Amino acid sequence: MTLRLIINGQAQEIALPDSRLTLLDLLRDHLQLTGAKKGCDRGQCGACTVLVNGRRVTGCLTLAATLEGAEVLTIEGLSSGADLHPMQQAFLDHDALQCGFCTPGQIMSAVALMAEGETGADPDRVREALSGNLCRCGAHPGIVAAVCSVLGEQG
Amino acid sequence: MSHDSYPMRVMDAAEHGLTLPAAPLRYGSGGKVPARRDGLAKVTGAALYAADRQAEALLHAAFATAPVARGRVVALDTQAALAHPGVVQVYTPANRPPLAQHPDEKRHPFNFRHEALQDDTIRYAGQPIAMVLAETPEAAAEGARLLAPEIAAEPPRVDHDAGTPWQPEMVGFFAPAQAEVGDVARGLAEAEQVVEVEIETPDQFHNAMEPHAILARWEGPEKLLLDTPNQGPVMIAGLVAGYLGLPEGAVEIRTPFIGGGFGSKLMIYGAMILTALAARDLGRPVKTVLSRAQMYGPVGHRAGTRQRLRLGIGSGGRLTALDHEVTALASSFEDFVEPSGHASQHLYAVPNLAMRHSARRVDRGTPVAMRAPGEASGSAALEVAMDVAAEAAGLDPLAFRLSNYAETDPATGRPFSSKALRECYAAGAEAFGWAGRPAARMGRDAEGRLIGWGMGTSQYMCTMYRGEARVKVHADGTASAAIAGVDMGQGAWTILAQCAAEGLSMDPERLRLTSGSSVLPDGAVAGGSGHTATAGMAASEAGRNAVEQLISLATADPASPLFGAGNSGVVARDGRLSRADDPSRGESYSEVLARAGLAEVEGQGVGERVQAHREGYAMFSHGAVFAEVAIDPELAQMRVTRMVGAFACGRILNPRMVQSQLEGGLIWGLSFALHEEAQYDPATGRILNADLAGYHVPAHADIPQLTTLTVAEEDPYVNALGVKGVGEVGITGSAGAIANAIRHATGFTPTRFPIRIEDVLAHL
Numbered sequence: 001m002t003l004r005l006i007i008n009g010q011a012q013e014i015a016l017p018d019s020r021l022t023l024l025d026l027l028r029d030h031l032q033l034t035g036a037k038k039g040c041d042r043g044q045c046g047a048c049t050v051l052v053n054g055r056r057v058t059g060c061l062t063l064a065a066t067l068e069g070a071e072v073l074t075i076e077g078l079s080s081g082a083d084l085h086p087m088q089q090a091f092l093d094h095d096a097l098q099c100g101f102c103t104p105g106q107i108m109s110a111v112a113l114m115a116e117g118e119t120g121a122d123p124d125r126v127r128e129a130l131s132g133n134l135c136r137c138g139a140h141p142g143i144v145a146a147v148c149s150v151l152g153e154q155g
Numbered sequence: 156m157s158h159d160s161y162p163m164r165v166m167d168a169a170e171h172g173l174t175l176p177a178a179p180l181r182y183g184s185g186g187k188v189p190a191r192r193d194g195l196a197k198v199t200g201a202a203l204y205a206a207d208r209q210a211e212a213l214l215h216a217a218f219a220t221a222p223v224a225r226g227r228v229v230a231l232d233t234q235a236a237l238a239h240p241g242v243v244q245v246y247t248p249a250n251r252p253p254l255a256q257h258p259d260e261k262r263h264p265f266n267f268r269h270e271a272l273q274d275d276t277i278r279y280a281g282q283p284i285a286m287v288l289a290e291t292p293e294a295a296a297e298g299a300r301l302l303a304p305e306i307a308a309e310p311p312r313v314d315h316d317a318g319t320p321w322q323p324e325m326v327g328f329f330a331p332a333q334a335e336v337g338d339v340a341r342g343l344a345e346a347e348q349v350v351e352v353e354i355e356t357p358d359q360f361h362n363a364m365e366p367h368a369i370l371a372r373w374e375g376p377e378k379l380l381l382d383t384p385n386q387g388p389v390m391i392a393g394l395v396a397g398y399l400g401l402p403e404g405a406v407e408i409r410t411p412f413i414g415g416g417f418g419s420k421l422m423i424y425g426a427m428i429l430t431a432l433a434a435r436d437l438g439r440p441v442k443t444v445l446s447r448a449q450m451y452g453p454v455g456h457r458a459g460t461r462q463r464l465r466l467g468i469g470s471g472g473r474l475t476a477l478d479h480e481v482t483a484l485a486s487s488f489e490d491f492v493e494p495s496g497h498a499s500q501h502l503y504a505v506p507n508l509a510m511r512h513s514a515r516r517v518d519r520g521t522p523v524a525m526r527a528p529g530e531a532s533g534s535a536a537l538e539v540a541m542d543v544a545a546e547a548a549g550l551d552p553l554a555f556r557l558s559n560y561a562e563t564d565p566a567t568g569r570p571f572s573s574k575a576l577r578e579c580y581a582a583g584a585e586a587f588g589w590a591g592r593p594a595a596r597m598g599r600d601a602e603g604r605l606i607g608w609g610m611g612t613s614q615y616m617c618t619m620y621r622g623e624a625r626v627k628v629h630a631d632g633t634a635s636a637a638i639a640g641v642d643m644g645q646g647a648w649t650i651l652a653q654c655a656a657e658g659l660s661m662d663p664e665r666l667r668l669t670s671g672s673s674v675l676p677d678g679a680v681a682g683g684s685g686h687t688a689t690a691g692m693a694a695s696e697a698g699r700n701a702v703e704q705l706i707s708l709a710t711a712d713p714a715s716p717l718f719g720a721g722n723s724g725v726v727a728r729d730g731r732l733s734r735a736d737d738p739s740r741g742e743s744y745s746e747v748l749a750r751a752g753l754a755e756v757e758g759q760g761v762g763e764r765v766q767a768h769r770e771g772y773a774m775f776s777h778g779a780v781f782a783e784v785a786i787d788p789e790l791a792q793m794r795v796t797r798m799v800g801a802f803a804c805g806r807i808l809n810p811r812m813v814q815s816q817l818e819g820g821l822i823w824g825l826s827f828a829l830h831e832e833a834q835y836d837p838a839t840g841r842i843l844n845a846d847l848a849g850y851h852v853p854a855h856a857d858i859p860q861l862t863t864l865t866v867a868e869e870d871p872y873v874n875a876l877g878v879k880g881v882g883e884v885g886i887t888g889s890a891g892a893i894a895n896a897i898r899h900a901t902g903f904t905p906t907r908f909p910i911r912i913e914d915v916l917a918h919l
Binding site for chain 1: 178180182190191193194195196197198199200201202203204206207209291292293362363364365366412413414415416417444446447643644645646811812814815816818819820821822823846847848852853854855856858860861
């Protein structure tokens with residue numbers, strides 16, 4: 001089957017090689033977009049978080065074949081060249097990462113928070129809203145500080 | 156901020172090591188603290204981890220695993236798997252290509268015994284029993300499922316009581332299983348009071364966010380390239396060569412980005428060897444990515460323990476004796492024993508001091524080192540016992556620890572190379588407000604929750620290995636360093652560049668670092684919190700060596716303003732040499748090189764500890780952790796509401812990254828206290844919660860406000876840099892601090908970790 005998607009702003013027609021393909025495997029194995037990570041492959045860790053039509057989803061639990069016409073935004077499409085998205089910059093400013101493996105998912109989840117408008121810059125609400133994105137290194141304080149700084153700017 | 160100068164490069168197969176320049180960002184007032192060199196690659200998704208890599212004509216591997224913990228594989232339906240479209244080969248013990256070294260042969264301490272399809276024996280649930288190679292990951296996974304193993308199961312021995320007793324001679328890595336100073340029996344007999352605490356700790360799994368992955372490609376009969384996350388690339392490349400019958404240097408491990416390790420990526424495991432073997436046999440590159448479930452067994456864990464501590468208390472709240480007895484779970488086939496008893500042997504002043512370990516062999520995967528191996532579980536039990544003893548002595552927990560402050564190492568009598576623990580206690584207590592501690596079982600917050608405050612002492616040894624580095628100064632005034640460093644998140648990309656630049660007396664902004672491949676100078680393993688000390692010192696020494704060569708060139712050159720100044724009369728600063736007696740007379744490194752007609756000078760450096768210092772001093776990082784918990788009076792739900800940790804870790808090279816490491820340690824301590832535990836099914840020996848839903852690692856909502864402080868500490872003996880480790884010390888002390896806070900709030904003394912709601916509920 002052929003799937004039409006808009007990935008990081010670019011319309012693509014993709015001949016799906018296997019109907020079992022998840023969005024995550026499609027991105028990683030067939031489109032060379034490896035920023036989204038596979039940490040568990042069952043929606044428990046959030047490392048594969050990407051935005052579909054502006055909503056954060058776990059790429060590993062999303063069947064690619066169900067996404068006809070959808071807009072997909074991955075970490076690679078968040079910024080171009082030298083100009084970082086404010087959330088990416090905030091992660092650098094607050095040393096909000098260590099090993100970096102969960103980082104693309106944390107950032108995409110945090111970018112979605114900006115649009116969801118549920119938390120404001122309240123650290124406790126941000127912690128709750130980001131709890132689907134696990135981090136094992138213990139970068140949580142930096143991540144929450146980074147996200148709150150951007151949400152605070154947003155007002 | 157512009158990142159134009161930052162190369163967003165992706166490594167290709169031809170490159171041996173990744174080169175990163177300084178990040179444009181710096182922290183702190185005056186911008187003196189460099190930000191992570193790898194930060195930009197990580198926030199943009201450009202950082203390539205092993206599983207992110209592709210190769211031409213790639214085959215994908217999947218494993219079938221044992222469904223029970225003990226028995227034999229009787230049959231596998233290889234025909235069904237081979238018939239599945241896309242499946243290329245199935246390896247079982249019947250047809251696995253030969254190895255030059257048996258997987259159970261121990262030639263080196265890090266030859267961890269593993270399963271590489273050597274026979275049909277099942278020694279733990281989740282063990283790989285067959286490997287399927289296919290054109291796609293989906294076909295490989297389906298092929299593995301179709302193997303439908305037939306198993307002759309035997310009753311598994313999975314817990315302490317069912318395990319086979321075994322008395323090891325060594326525990327951890329080469330540490331003695333038992334020791335005694337003084338006479339513990341007499342010390343206990345002479346005590347005014349004796350307190351006894353028994354605590355059980357569970358199996359814990361590293362659960363690095365990045366699953367183990369291997370991409371193996373053969374570039375010739377004696378040239379194997381392995382892209383795989385690894386904490387000891389040079390050492391492990393050598394060991395892999397042994398299994399494959401290859402000469403030294405035939406295997407290159409590339410590991411520029413490691414998605415967390417914590418000890419689990421410092422071992423040989425079956426998939427690593429089999430992936431290389433399959434690639435050779437089939438003549439195509441092969442990629443294996445372990446599933447999360449497959450990380451529960453074949454790649455190590457922290458072994459569960461049962462610990463018993465007896466403390467004798469004499470007059471004035473002084474300890475007369477401390478006895479620490481540990482029974483650790485070991486696997487049936489490997490000899491690693493969690494060295495928990497060592498955690499109590501160097502911390503408090505006690506004249507009669509002993510520890511001893513025994514083990515129970517069980518049908519579980521083999522345990523290995525996991526972040527603060529031994530120290531984490533031993534400290535958790537010790538610090539609870541110290542609070543029980545403090546209460547018995549009628550002293551505040553901090554006052555009790557201060558009354559037993561060790562001025563020399565109680566195990567060896569040696570002086571400490573440095574020890575600013577008093578300052579940690581003072582700074583931590585001040586920041587936490589410890590002086591305002593409520594009376595036991597009297598704390599309440601505005602919501603009526605029970606509030607408890609607890610504390611614990613942190614201590615972690617200062618490990619050092621032998622490492623090497625190469626540093627060059629170039630004619631254009633820039634520098635470069637090369638080292639097989641290991642950055643699994645702790646910051647080696649940044650710190651090692653800082654160290655090289657410090658040795659060069661240059662700004663790290665002018666230095667490029669090449670790292671992440673085993674063909675580079677051996678920076679030794681990243682483990683035991685010894686990487687910065689070892690590889691960083693090597694990088695610094697290499698820089699210093701390059702500067703010495705520049706000084707020799709300049710002082711021997713009649714055209715140089717430094718001519719005749721002699722090596723001792725020249726000062727290097729900010730890329731320039733000048734006369735010590737007249738700083739106005741000098742020249743830049745590039746001027747020295749230009750006149751000498753040289754494109755570069757290359758310095759070599761070694762990082763290792765001075766033997767006399769190693770033998771003469773006890774060397775440890777220290778800290779004091781304070782924690783507050785709030786407990787629902789009816790549901791016993793426990794929440795850590797704040798933590799303060801104050802640490803003395805020698806010289807701090809990069810305060811921002813040290814903060815991140817110490818925070819990570821506190822979070823691991825919190826997780827140890829309240830969350831982590833693998834649960835085994837006694838009937839099959841399988842782990843019931845082998846995934847990130849059932850095995851709880853902390854989520855954001857679990858982590859409160861954390862404060863970490865460092866106190867000044869100068870150490871002239873630990874190494875030339877004066878640095879101690881920061882990666883593991885934070886987990887020690889912190890699990891005990893939380894347990895003690897729960898005890899303070901409720902009066903309940905924990906008997907096992909993690910502390911469960913049902914345990915506390917019975918005591919409310």
